Amino acid sequence: MKVILTTSHFYPSLGGIENHCLNIGKHLVQRGHEVLVASTTLEGLRATRSFRNFSINGIRVKRFIPFPFLAPFFAPGRWSTSFAPGMSFFLMNKVLENDLIHAHGYGFFPTDLSAWVCKIRKKPLVFTLHGFHPDYLAFMKNISPIEEMRLMPYFKAIAQRSLKIADAIIVLTPHEKSILQSYYHIPAEKIEIIPNGINLQDFLKIPIKKELKKRFRLMENVILFVGAIRKEKGLLNLFHAIPIIIKEFPQTSFVLIGKDWGFKKYLQQEGKRLGIENHINFLGSVKTSLLREALGFCDVFVNPSAYESFSIVLLEAMASGKPIVATNVGGIPYLVRNGKTGIIVNYGDPEGIADAIKKLLSNSELRRQMGENGVQLAKKYDWEKIVSQIERLYEKVLTSQ
Numbered sequence: 001m002k003v004i005l006t007t008s009h010f011y012p013s014l015g016g017i018e019n020h021c022l023n024i025g026k027h028l029v030q031r032g033h034e035v036l037v038a039s040t041t042l043e044g045l046r047a048t049r050s051f052r053n054f055s056i057n058g059i060r061v062k063r064f065i066p067f068p069f070l071a072p073f074f075a076p077g078r079w080s081t082s083f084a085p086g087m088s089f090f091l092m093n094k095v096l097e098n099d100l101i102h103a104h105g106y107g108f109f110p111t112d113l114s115a116w117v118c119k120i121r122k123k124p125l126v127f128t129l130h131g132f133h134p135d136y137l138a139f140m141k142n143i144s145p146i147e148e149m150r151l152m153p154y155f156k157a158i159a160q161r162s163l164k165i166a167d168a169i170i171v172l173t174p175h176e177k178s179i180l181q182s183y184y185h186i187p188a189e190k191i192e193i194i195p196n197g198i199n200l201q202d203f204l205k206i207p208i209k210k211e212l213k214k215r216f217r218l219m220e221n222v223i224l225f226v227g228a229i230r231k232e233k234g235l236l237n238l239f240h241a242i243p244i245i246i247k248e249f250p251q252t253s254f255v256l257i258g259k260d261w262g263f264k265k266y267l268q269q270e271g272k273r274l275g276i277e278n279h280i281n282f283l284g285s286v287k288t289s290l291l292r293e294a295l296g297f298c299d300v301f302v303n304p305s306a307y308e309s310f311s312i313v314l315l316e317a318m319a320s321g322k323p324i325v326a327t328n329v330g331g332i333p334y335l336v337r338n339g340k341t342g343i344i345v346n347y348g349d350p351e352g353i354a355d356a357i358k359k360l361l362s363n364s365e366l367r368r369q370m371g372e373n374g375v376q377l378a379k380k381y382d383w384e385k386i387v388s389q390i391e392r393l394y395e396k397v398l399t400s401q
Contacts, residue, residue: 001394002034002098004091006110008082010039010063011056016312017104017130020196022057024102027387029058036098037061038091038110040084062090066109072154082109091117099398100124102390103166107159115162124397127166128194129176130309160184167397170194170390172310173331192393195335196312197386200379203319206296213297216281220251221361224298224322226291226313227305229282230261234304234327237350239267242276244354249361255281257294295320299367300360306347308332315381318342318374323367325356341374 005025009018025035041052041063052063064084071080087110095101095117103114106129118125163169163184169191171177177193180186213222223245227233235256246252264282271277286294295301301317303326308314310331317324324342326332338344343359345352360367 001028001100001398003028003036003394004094004098004101004114005035005037005104006087006091006101006114007037007039007104008042008108008110010037010061013042016196019312020128020130021104022059023197023199023383024387024390025059026057027383028391031387031391033391034098035059036094038087038094039063040066040082040087040110042066042082064090071109080109084109088113088117092121095121095123098123100126100394102126102128102394103162104128105130112158112162115165119165124167124401125165126168126170126393126397127162128170130172166190167400168192168393170393172196173334175331175334176309192389194386194389194393195381196310196315197381197383198312198315198319198378200319200382203292203295203316203378204375206292206320212290212293216253216255216283218253218255218281218297219279221249221253221300222298223252223254223300223302223357224257224294224317225255225302225304226257226294226317227303227311228258228261229256229264229267231263232306234306234347235263235267236270237348238302238304238353239270239274239276239280240350241354241357242279243274244351245357245361246276246279248358252279252361253281254279255283255294255298257283257286257291259285291316292320295322298322300325300357301342302353302357303327303332304345304347304353305329305332310335315378318371319378321371321375323360323370324374325353325360337373337377341370341377 005021007017007021009015011018011022021037025037028035037059054061064086066082066084068080068083071083100123101114101118103111103125105111115125163186171191171193172195174193177191180191181188242254271280295317301322301324303311303314305327307330314324314335318341324336326336326342326344327347328344329347333344336342336344343356345356
């Protein structure tokens with residue numbers, strides 16, 4: 001097969017969609033398929049200067065410069081920022097040489113462009129949403145009538161139309177499937193549940209390097225969070241849980257790994273107000289090797305987020321043998337088995353977070369058992385198995401044309 005993957009972001013940028021596309025492409029190439037990635041320079045011209053036209057793991061990559069100031073007035077933020085007209089002419093020609101397009105990310109210009117190119121050229125389209133956040137559904141209820149008039153054309157004429165054009169839609173969890181069926185009336189037979197994957201061997205039996213704990217001056221117990229430092233990740237609830245935890249377990253450090261999206265300063269101020277600043281360690285964005293080592297030495301992995309469609313880092317934590325404390329939102333209950341691989345708490349409940357973490361810190365056998373259960377569950381999400389499902393879907397779509 002010859003496949004085009006379209007995405008607004010790609011390697012060397014780091015992120016869920018970027019990692020997903022890179023792994024799909026790599027494994028498809030290993031199976032004898034040809035893969036072309038069409039992306040943008042959203043990460044910045046300087047950052048992508050050496051990655052405009054290149055190959056990685058046998059994947060050919062072509063990038064296009066976005067011109068957000070040329071985007072239609074009615075386009076929402078991330079669509080307009082990824083508006084790259086040059087991609088239009090490229091895809092219109094290249095799609096004729098390929099068997100299908102697999103578009104990634106709801107609400108981005110490359111995805112909607114892929115839908116219309118496939119419709120015009122009569123080529124099949126596979127569409128992976130990568131997190132159909134319910135905020136899209138509530139969005140129109142919380143804006144002014146003027147904003148609603150401005151943005152309604154996009155949601156009605158473009159975004160929903162792309163869903164209708166797609167020959168197959170990949171969602172990550174049953175939760176996303178129910179949203180598509182309930183709100184957008186997409187037929188069940190058109191929707192495939194194929195989760196994200198991980199490179200399992202990268203996380204099994206990670207050596208614990210105690211010198212890292214010394215380097216970062218961490219205490220006896222380590223609670224790890226990995227993700228964007230932003231309000232939506234529920235970190236304020238975690239901070240409010242910390243005084244409760246350290247009252248019983250004073251030798252506990254909380255390590256936060258991830259890019260600051262403008263919320264770190266507020267959290268630092270809140271940490272000082274709560275008197276917990278000596279227990280907080282912001283490490284920022286780190287290399288993959290350090291992330292794996294952090295997963296190796298932490299005792300509990302916590303995700304207090306307001307919403308997660310499908311968190312790859314939760315999978316990575318489970319593959320590393322760590323018990324999870326996470327919120328009962330989105331696709332998290334689909335991934336974390338309450339009482340088996342972790343403890344599920346309600347979003348916005350600091351006391352619930354504190355109780356769950358204290359329960360795990362006080363019982364090493366429970367941590368070990370949940371960790372072992374997590375490893376067994378993570379094995380189902382190895383990229384080899386996930387790409388096999390995607391490959392079968394491609395074949396199904398092609399044979400139905």
